[in-house]
Structures are given as C-alpha cells and as structure tokens.
Amino acid sequence: MNRQKKGVNTICTHVGEVEDKQFKGAISPLYMTSSYAFEDVDVKRYPRYFNTPNQEALCEKIAALEHAEASLVFGSGMAAISTALMAFLQAGDHIVLQQTLYGGTYNFVVTQLEKYGITYSFTEGWKAGDFEKELRPNTKVIYIETPSNPLLTITDMKAVAQLAKKHGAVSMIDNTFASPVNQNPIDFGIDVVIHSATKYMGGHSDVCAGAVACSKEHRDLIWQSAICFGGSLSEYTVWLLERSIKTMGIRVRAQNSNAMALAAYLYKNEDVDAVYYPGLPTHADHDLAKQQMKGFGGMLSFELKAGLDASEFMKFLKLIKPSMSLAGVESTMLSPVKTSHALMSAEDRAKQGIGDGLIRFSVGIEETDDLIADIEQALEKIKSKTVLT
Template sequence: MNEFEFDTLAVRAGTDRSQFNEHSEALYLTSSFVFENAAQAAARFSGAEEGNVYARFTNPTVTAMQTRLAALEGAEACIATASGMSAILSTVMALMKAGDHVVASRGLFGSTQQLFSNVMSKFGIETTFVPATDLAAYRSAVRPETRLFFVETPSNPLTELVDIAAVAEIAHEAGALLAVDNCFCTPALQRPLEFGADLVIHSATKYLDGQGRVLGGAVAGPKSLTEEIFRFLRTAGPSISPFNAWIILKGLETLRVRMEAQSSAALQLGSWLEQQARVSRVFYPGLPSHPQYELALRQQRSGAAIVSFEVDGGRAEAWKVVDNCKVMSITANLGDTKTTITHPASTTHGRISAEARAEAGIKEGLLRIAVGLESVEDLKADLARGLALI
C-alpha cells in the first residue's frame, strides 16, 4: 500500500481480513497455531514456509501492527516488542557483540542511559556519550570498534535536536549504523529513515497508542537488519502481546490528528510560559527561541508535544508547581491524550548520577510537560496556580 498517503496508510495498512471478512482488524488471542499436517509444521518451524507458529514470534495481530508502522515510517520491515526499552535492548543484543562500541547522544531517557552505561557494559559493549548537538564530538568519539550510533531527537527532557542527516553521514563513514529514537515525534512529524538513519526505534507505549493503555515497542528499518532483531526476539522472547499490538494498531489510526492537535497546543503553552516572570527558560523546538529552531523546521513537521521549562529556584519551587496542578496528571509517562507533568531530576532521570544529570543539563528547577488534548486555557491556569507561589 506504499503508493498511498500517510493518513490512508494509518487507517488501512496491515489490514488482512479473515474468512469472516471483519471490518475492524481482528484480535487473535491464542498462544499457538494448528498446522494442516506434519510436513507443514516442519516447514513452518524451519522457516521454509511463512505462517504463524507460536505467538512469541508470529501472530496475525502483531503482524498487522508491524506492517502498518513500517508503512508509516517508510521502512521495509518492523519488529514489535514488549516495550520501548526492550526494542532498544533487542537492537543492541542482535546487532552487537562484546568488544563493540556505541556512540550515543548524551540527552537520552534515563533508562536508556542506564541500559548503555550499566547493563550493556557487563556484556563488553562500551558507550561514549556526546553532546547531542556537537557534530565534532560524534566524529571524535569514533573508534575502530564503533558499530552503532544511537540518538534521541528531540531529546528527553530538554528537546535538543540531533541533525539526523549529519550524524548519519558520520556514522556511515565510520562503517557504523545509526538508530534514532523517534518516540517524541512519531512518523506523523518526523521520518528519520528519509534523513539517512538505518533504524527507527519507538516506545509504542507513548504516542503510537496515544491513550496510556498498554506497553509496546518497535524497531523499523531494512529487512537485513530487522531479520537479525527478529531472530533475537524469537529466541529471547521480549515479545509484544497480541492484545497490546491490537490497541496500538488502532491507536495508529488517529496518530496524525492527535499529534497535530497536541503540537499546536504545546506551541501555545510554550509561548505563554516564555512570558511568565518565574520561568527562566523554555525548551520547545517550535519556538524561535529554541537554539535549533531552523533544524526543527527542516527535520520535523512541527515542534511536537513536549514542553520543558525551568523555574526560578530549585527542587522545592519546581515541586510547588507540580503539587498545585489540578488538571495535569502527575506522572512520568507521556504521549497520552491527558496532559502529564513531571520533575525529571527526581523521576525519569533520578537513577542516574548527579554528575550525569549536570552534564545533560537537567537542573533541579526543570519540569517537563507532555501536552494532551485538554483546553490550553485550562492548562495555563493549572500552571499559573503553582507559579504564583514561587
């Protein structure tokens, strides 16, 4: 269906009706599948014949989700996983080995930093973290054993942008791959493969579902790479459940309209925050004040739905803003239709060292808002209540 436009693909791609000719995609809740005979069973297990075998690695609902997301990202194939973190883990475990080296942007989600720093190092895979916007630092970090560049753009929580095309060029010159975490933008706003990335990684838990219902992850890219990831998933089992895949599949149908509405609201809220006396800085790629605003115009359809800002003072003042919110949900998740607010230094990035937080620019006065679909005026009033107490 790749001849169709994005909005049609979001609603139609991956649809494969059963003998019942259902309109909405079917949910296949089964752990295994029956074969016509012993020969077919052998062929399916060996891979000589395509078809469903066992829901850990083959399921029609999961296949539908994978097909639809691959179409939206402009990818040849997609592998769905149990969560965003399992998507990253599966990618690294499938494509790397002991002695290999990763170059990663410093502004990563806290758990992603933990994975590269504390988990993969146990398996002999070293990581060098570099400033997300410093192209010279990426180039200087390259070693003979560098096999992967991993970036998140926009970054969590400071919305720093990585120049995907420029980093892809550096990675490929080094004989390495570039994987881009596209969680904040989704393919509705940014398609990293079009800028030279080799793989796109998602926490489907976030905007792809869009309503905070289920966990999921995904990796999209060429079959030559996704097949390696599939082999790891088949054996190790970080698989998405068919139910979760079905929820995300249906969430993709409204992805564009949600992302456009939430991005518009985020821009309005960010503009308002810049005018507040007790706000010292606002981080939002859709604002001309963002240091990479021009890159955002080239690389993204809009600024996306995450707005971060610093309040005067430190943790105590930031917590006053959080604790006086009556509309926004105090939770670290994002990508929901309900607006959420969190204090990154004590939640999403609380497990990394104070030194690492300082290097990443995550201060005690920083707050992150994932803008939902409520009235922007109500969100402004929610923040004004706490800001008035600082």
C-alpha cells in the same frame, strides 16, 4: 498506489489491518491464541516469533508510517532499544551515544554493556563533530535521540547517518518524542528507528509497547536476537495498539498545536526562567528542527524562576496530571530527576543540564485556554505559599 504516497491518517487507519474474511467486520479481528498448527502451513506461527496475524499487521502499519521496509513490535520501549542494540553489538565492539538521552537508555548502557565486553562513549554535545570525535576503529553503532528527552535538543540526522555510513557503523535513533507523524528518520538516512510505542502510538496511557522500523535485512538481524530475549507483546496489546494508531495523526497534530501555544505562553511568563521547545524561534536548533521535522511535537520542558519549588507547583495543578510517562491525550507533568532520569547520578544529570527544578510537560489535546488557566492558578498558589513561608 505506493503506500508511502498515502497520507499519514490514511496509513494510520487502513494500512496493516487483518481482514475479517468470515464476518466482514470493519476492524481487525483479534486472534488471542498462542498455539498454531505446524503441519501443512506456510508459516509456523508463535507469539515469541513475532509472526502472529495481529503482530504482522501491526508491523506493516508501523513500517509504512516510518517509510521502512519492515518493523517489529516489543513488550516495551526498553525491550526494543536493548534488543536492537544487542543485535548489532558483540564483545570487542564500541558504540557512540548522544550525551542527551532518555535515562533508561543511559542506565542500560552503563550497567549492562560492559558485562558483554562492549565499550561505549558518550558525546560531549549533539553536533555531528561531537560524534566524530568519539569514533574508534571498532565502533559499530552510533545512537541518537532527537528531539531528546527531556531537554528537546535537536541532532542533525542526515549528518549522523552519513557519518555512520562513512565508517561502516549502523545508525540508530530513538524517535519517540517526535512520532512518525512529525519525523521520519529513514528519509534522512538513519538505519534503525526505535519507538516507545507506549507513547504517541498508544496515546491513551493504557498500553506498554515498543517498536523498531528498518530494512528487512536489519529486521532479520534484530529478529534473531528478539526471539531469544522474548520481549514480545500479548495479542490483546497488539490489537489495542493497532486500534490506537488509527487516531495518532489527529492526536499528534492537536498536541503539536497545543504545545506551541503553551511554549509561547511559558516563554513570556515572568515566573518561568527557561523553556525548551524546538518550535520556538529562540531554541538553539530551531532552524535544524524546521528542516527535519514536519511538526515540533507535544513535548516541552521548562524551569520555574528561582525560589519557586517545582514539586510544590505540580501539587497545585488541578487539570494537568503530575504523572509518569508521556504522550497521552491528557496533559501531564513530571520531574525528570525523580522519574525518567532517576537512575542517573546527580553528576551525570548535571552534564546533560537536567536540574532539580526542571519540569517535563507532555501536552495533551485539551483546550489551550484551560491548560493555561490551570498553570496560572498553580503559579499563584505556589507564589502565595512562598511569600507566606
């Protein structure tokens, strides 16, 4: 049976397992060793070479989920992003990046690339024409993020992929917010798919990892940089991630449902000025999101109405955790200006539309009514405090 014909939950559960030949256990055994034989073996294994038994099994699972030929796993999402970029860029090259990006990616680009003689351009928007305007004869990579962090903008993957191929560039995407459950960019022609596997793949706020999925040819190029940069995972983290992915399909679909309900609730709430969620018909790119996403994801952002302090509001939450990161089974909120995009200047954040009052909401798997009740009690307290003040 073709692995790409299997359902998501089947792939999550069964593809990329290490067979326990000795004891016939139901799950992958964990090989903790960092030292393997080199004589009379088919593969000379070493953790930094991304070819231990648990690493190879996990990569097979992630590749299957992203409809890719191959995959590599890394010590963090930024390790995956930086290694993938540096594998395809060298002195004299140019890269075009989407304006709306994760702050860590933006910081890497503006603080590191010029050291290597690599130039870059950020688009004014996230339409295909915005990317085309920034192309140069030496453009080697076009980099996108959809849905974007934190404003959930939607970029046309097929249009960008076609543009990259037309100009001989490699197309890359940060697919973290969508997860492989909701979106498979390779099906739309994207060359390299990147994840912070800390997020939906891990899903329990207890691992830090990254992943890249692509063709075998591109994987081999990335591998050549990866073994030099050394961003490999510990074997235990690899094993935990493989275990966590088994429930990703179930978790993400529950988060999709909850996020849709919370976005609709917030959109109608008189204390909220704006809601950013591609599942809402009012979202500017809702129709495009429907074309390229199977589900709209568990992430949304919103802004409270003028006069209501976002930081104070989050302090009053009892169930939803004001916490860093995202995509765990527990619901969390944060202020992008203080966390994910803190390394950007206020001016650059403003260009992306990220204000001090923006709240990013990672919706978990709790009961929707409980999440709404928690938001309502926090709103009542912040309004009461605002009036009293």
